[in-house]
Amino acid sequence: MEMLGLYPVWFEPTLGSGWIIGIIATIHVLFSHTSVGAALVFSYLAVVAYRKNRPELLDYIRRYGLFLLVFSYVLGSITGPGIWFSTTVGSPRGISALIHSFVWKWATEWVFFVIEVIGVYMIVYLVNKVDQKTHLRISIIFGLASYTTMLIIIGILSFMLMPGNENWYTEGGYLNGFYGSNTFAQLAMRTAFMFTMTAVVGGIVASSIKDVAFRKEMVRRLAILGLVATAAGLGLFQWYLTTIPATAELVMENRLPEYFTPALISVMGGIMAYFAATLAAPKLLKPAIAGVMTVVILVFGLWPEEVARESIRKPYVAGGYVYSNQVIGRDVPGLGIHSEIPTIEEHGFTNTLIFLPEELRTVTDSNKEAVGQALALNTCSNCHSLTDTGIRPLANYFGEDSSESDIAAYLRAALSSGTTLYMPQIPLQQDEATALASFVRQLKDQSIAVAADQDNPITVSQSH
Amino acid sequence: MNVDSLYALRDVAGVPSHPILFLVLGVVTFALHMFAVHVMLGGAALTIRGALSQDTYWRQLANAMLSTAKIAVSVAVVIGVAPLLFVQVIYDPFWYTSNVLSAWWVIGFIIILSAAYLLIYVFYYKNEDLTKSKTKCPGSMILSLALFIVVGLIMHTLTNQMLSPDQWMEWYAPQGQIDASGTQLHSINWARFIFMIALAAPVTGAWLYGYRHYISVRHGSDSGYLEFVHNLARKLLARGSLVSLVIGAVWMVTLPENQTEFLTNPMLYITAVALIVLAMVPTLFGNKINNGYTAYWLVAVAFVVIALVAIDREIIRWFALVVESGYNPMDYPINMDWYSTILFFVTFAVVGGMACTYLITVAWQAGQTEGTYTPSVAISRLGNWTIYIILIWIVHYFAVGFWVWAQ
Numbered sequence: 030m031e032m033l034g035l036y037p038v039w040f041e042p043t044l045g046s047g048w049i050i051g052i053i054a055t056i057h058v059l060f061s062h063t064s065v066g067a068a069l070v071f072s073y074l075a076v077v078a079y080r081k082n083r084p085e086l087l088d089y090i091r092r093y094g095l096f097l098l099v100f101s102y103v104l105g106s107i108t109g110p111g112i113w114f115s116t117t118v119g120s121p122r123g124i125s126a127l128i129h130s131f132v133w134k135w136a137t138e139w140v141f142f143v144i145e146v147i148g149v150y151m152i153v154y155l156v157n158k159v160d161q162k163t164h165l166r167i168s169i170i171f172g173l174a175s176y177t178t179m180l181i182i183i184g185i186l187s188f189m190l191m192p193g194n195e196n197w198y199t200e201g202g203y204l205n206g207f208y209g210s211n212t213f214a215q216l217a218m219r220t221a222f223m224f225t226m227t228a229v230v231g232g233i234v235a236s237s238i239k240d241v242a243f244r245k246e247m248v249r250r251l252a253i254l255g256l257v258a259t260a261a262g263l264g265l266f267q268w269y270l271t272t273i274p275a276t277a278e279l280v281m282e283n284r285l286p287e288y289f290t291p292a293l294i295s296v297m298g299g300i301m302a303y304f305a306a307t308l309a310a311p312k313l314l315k316p317a318i319a320g321v322m323t324v325v326i327l328v329f330g331l332w333p334e335e336v337a338r339e340s341i342r343k344p345y346v347a348g349g350y351v352y353s354n355q356v357i358g359r360d361v362p363g364l365g366i367h368s369e370i371p372t373i374e375e376h377g378f379t380n381t382l383i384f385l386p387e388e389l390r391t392v393t394d395s396n397k398e399a400v401g402q403a404l405a406l407n408t409c410s411n412c413h414s415l416t417d418t419g420i421r422p423l424a425n426y427f428g429e430d431s432s433e434s435d436i437a438a439y440l441r442a443a444l445s446s447g448t449t450l451y452m453p454q455i456p457l458q459q460d461e462a463t464a465l466a467s468f469v470r471q472l473k474d475q476s477i478a479v480a481a482d483q484d485n486p487i488t489v490s491q492s493h
Numbered sequence: 494m495n496v497d498s499l500y501a502l503r504d505v506a507g508v509p510s511h512p513i514l515f516l517v518l519g520v521v522t523f524a525l526h527m528f529a530v531h532v533m534l535g536g537a538a539l540t541i542r543g544a545l546s547q548d549t550y551w552r553q554l555a556n557a558m559l560s561t562a563k564i565a566v567s568v569a570v571v572i573g574v575a576p577l578l579f580v581q582v583i584y585d586p587f588w589y590t591s592n593v594l595s596a597w598w599v600i601g602f603i604i605i606l607s608a609a610y611l612l613i614y615v616f617y618y619k620n621e622d623l624t625k626s627k628t629k630c631p632g633s634m635i636l637s638l639a640l641f642i643v644v645g646l647i648m649h650t651l652t653n654q655m656l657s658p659d660q661w662m663e664w665y666a667p668q669g670q671i672d673a674s675g676t677q678l679h680s681i682n683w684a685r686f687i688f689m690i691a692l693a694a695p696v697t698g699a700w701l702y703g704y705r706h707y708i709s710v711r712h713g714s715d716s717g718y719l720e721f722v723h724n725l726a727r728k729l730l731a732r733g734s735l736v737s738l739v740i741g742a743v744w745m746v747t748l749p750e751n752q753t754e755f756l757t758n759p760m761l762y763i764t765a766v767a768l769i770v771l772a773m774v775p776t777l778f779g780n781k782i783n784n785g786y787t788a789y790w791l792v793a794v795a796f797v798v799i800a801l802v803a804i805d806r807e808i809i810r811w812f813a814l815v816v817e818s819g820y821n822p823m824d825y826p827i828n829m830d831w832y833s834t835i836l837f838f839v840t841f842a843v844v845g846g847m848a849c850t851y852l853i854t855v856a857w858q859a860g861q862t863e864g865t866y867t868p869s870v871a872i873s874r875l876g877n878w879t880i881y882i883i884l885i886w887i888v889h890y891f892a893v894g895f896w897v898w899a900q
Binding site: 031032033034036037038039040041046049053098099102103104106107108109110111113114115117118119121122124125126128129130131132133134135136137139140141142143144146147148150151155157158159160162163166167169170173174176177180193194196201202203204205207208209210212213357361364365366367383384385386387388389402403406410 | 494497498501502503504505506507508509510515518564567568570571572573574575577578579581582585588589590592593594596597599600602603606607610611614661662665666669670671673674675826828830832833834836837840841844845848849851852853855856859862865866867868873876877879880883884886887890893894897898900
């Protein structure tokens with residue numbers, strides 16, 4: 030019998046593996062976007078410094094570069110592979126799908142990454158140790174190499190949502206998967222927002238410049254950069270929205286929280302106001318304020334954006350063919366990939382999962398909750414926490430009065446047929462649905478009991 | 494774990510080139526990564542030793558080794574991305590399973606590595622010049638080194654767990670109870686791990702020979718300091734090689750059953766001889782080692798030893814996975830993609846080659862120059878061409894992209 034290529038499952042009960050991946054990815058986006066934007070800004074400043082003979086600009090590059098060495102090249106260079114590591118344990122087949130289609134593209138990015146890292150050390154440590162023209166050359170190489178890393182990763186990020194070209198499904202080919210309207214829209218949008226981040230983080234360094242006139246100039250330069258970049262980013266975001274598939278639009282309309290759009294507008298408005306204020310009164314900017322603003326962007330700008338990006342991919346995690354629960358959900362004849370749904374429909378999960386104890390392959394009265402738990406781990410836990418905390422707790426999706434048979438009936442109907450928006454098709458056999466329903470009911474009972482305890486806390490006198 | 498299950502775990506998309514390319518690149522880049530790791534570990538250890546000493550030469554060396562360690566970490570992390578990429582391509586069933594089984598440690602790897610890396614910078618900012626002031630906060634550097642060894646242990650364990658597919662189910666569901674917590678490190682081969690760490694001593698010894706020669710050509714270099722470095726390098730190289738050899742022998746006699754076939758492989762003995770040769774170089778060459786480029790060649794020889802160990806590691810993996818478990822990465826289905834394959838090799842050779850040659854040449858010569866360094870016309874021309882070639886790459890990216898988009 031054909032087995033499903035599903036890996037063991039990692040279940041993290043407090044946050045959920047999805048949020049851990051999200052946290053690492055969000056932090057990495059801040060570090061990496063800031064560094065790419067800064068690299069291009071450094072190239073520009075080095076040109077100005079060279080043409081107008083302004084060595085203080087090189088000193089700013091050196092100081093900002095030194096800051097970036099820790100901020101972006103220590104933490105950024107670790108959280109980059111960190112995304113691989115976290116997705117490896119949280120969504121192994123999702124990352125595997127990307128790796129196996131784009132390994133050479135990632136390897137190519139690695140070449141530019143090596144150049145970038147050598148470059149950042151050199152522009153920091155060779156200021157005044159090499160002639161200015163040589164420093165300019167190094168700055169330009171550094172800036173270009175850095176931006177090239179973004180060019181490459183964007184195509185892979187777009188593929189996560191959907192292949193660039195629908196032909197990829199029938200013909201395969203890296204080019205069909207990599208390039209599409211979403212690739213370019215996302216590249217343009219991220220390019221703009223990376224300058225926003227560069228301007229905010231650059232403020233931490235610029236506001237600590239001792240020379241008052243130079244500090245004022247740099248803070249204003251960054252404010253203008255930030256205003257233009259943020260305004261452009263907002264416009265390009267509208268373009269980006271026109272390039273996402275209809276299913277993603279539907280998910281955005283139905284699944285994102287109501288506060289998402291107003292919150293996004295508020296954050297962007299706040300960022301614009303911040304830049305306008307620092308442009309009007311540069312002396313008000315202090316390193317701590319710029320630091321707080323960096324955290325604001327991370328928490329209120331990047332985190333919701335990354336969560337939204339993850340949400341609109343549902344029910345898939347990669348290429349529109351790997352379901353979020355790791356099952357291959359559609360055929361990709363171009364690569365000889367077959368959907369695993371027919372196999373599951375025919376044999377069920379319990380007969381085809383590799384990492385399932387033998388005693389759980391047959392559902393009995395005595396083991397049905399254990400089988401249900403194993404099924405929940407494999408089919409639900411990527412997106413739904415099996416506890417009260419973390420990402421979308423599973424128990425919250427069922428009513429207090431739902432009986433085991435009600436739950437089983439839902440599982441066998443909408444879920445098994447794949448007609449629930451946002452959810453993968455999960456074709457459970459009758460005994461599997463019963464087992465999973467039994468486990469869900471148990472979760473629900475535990476959740477109700479915990480809530481009751483919280484409503485009626487046990488006091489010291491009661492406990493006695 | 495039967496072989497059909499291992500094959501079922503394989504990615505359904507196949508690979509975009511022949512698997513041998515990924516295997517070779519994985520070994521080569523792992524060797525480069527490990528070499529940087531060894532320099533980093535040795536540099537960090539010497540920094541601590543020097544920072545805790547009152548001796549002027551030790552403190553001077555600590556200064557230099559702190560910079561070395563700081564940059565070596567960056568290099569190790571950057572280069573380490575490549576073998577991490579390639580192992581996922583052809584050994585995906587093993588790598589992913591091993592990682593999931595110790596998931597919290599995988600996440601811990603990121604956090605601990607970040608902490609270790611930051612602690613180097615904490616020590617650096619507290620002690621910008623150890624020759625001029627007392628050592629502050631040495632604990633940060635000691636803790637940093639300890640954490641680097643912990644991340645090494647995590648990575649070793651993940652690699653080691655790959656080699657035991659027969660035990661995966663027992664680790665995942667002991668007594669039939671699924672444990673999806675990922676909190677355990679299931680399989681540590683201490684002799685193998687300590688051997689990999691011990692190699693830092695001879696590698697650092699060779700590195701010190703190179704360092705000594707590099708600074709010796711500077712104007713007014715201190716002959717006493719050069720002699721001090723020479724003696725230290727000799728001891729580290731000779732004793733470190735022999736200690737590594739002994740630990741390596743312990744590893745070999747304690748090899749798990751599914752890897753013992755490696756004992757009959759000639760590569761094992763070639764590596765042992767190479768380590769012995771490395772240990773004997775100081776005795777064979779004496780002071781001649783400081784003539785011409787000999788010291789730099791010694792660094793290259795140390796790299797060759799590490800490359801041999803990387804090959805050994807791959808052969809052991811082959812025995813465990815191919816011979817014993819029946820899984821052959823070379824029969825991975827290929828969905829050949831010529832464009833991305835050629836693009837990588839051209840980028841690697843042309844863009845990477847030109848840029849790295851230019852940047853390293855400038856850094857190298859600037860480090861040996863008193864005052865401001867101005868490169869020759871030929872080197873500057875190489876710099877200009879590096880810029881042009883990256884620009885051409887970017888233009889090609891958009892040209893191809895727009896063409897595909899327009900189809």
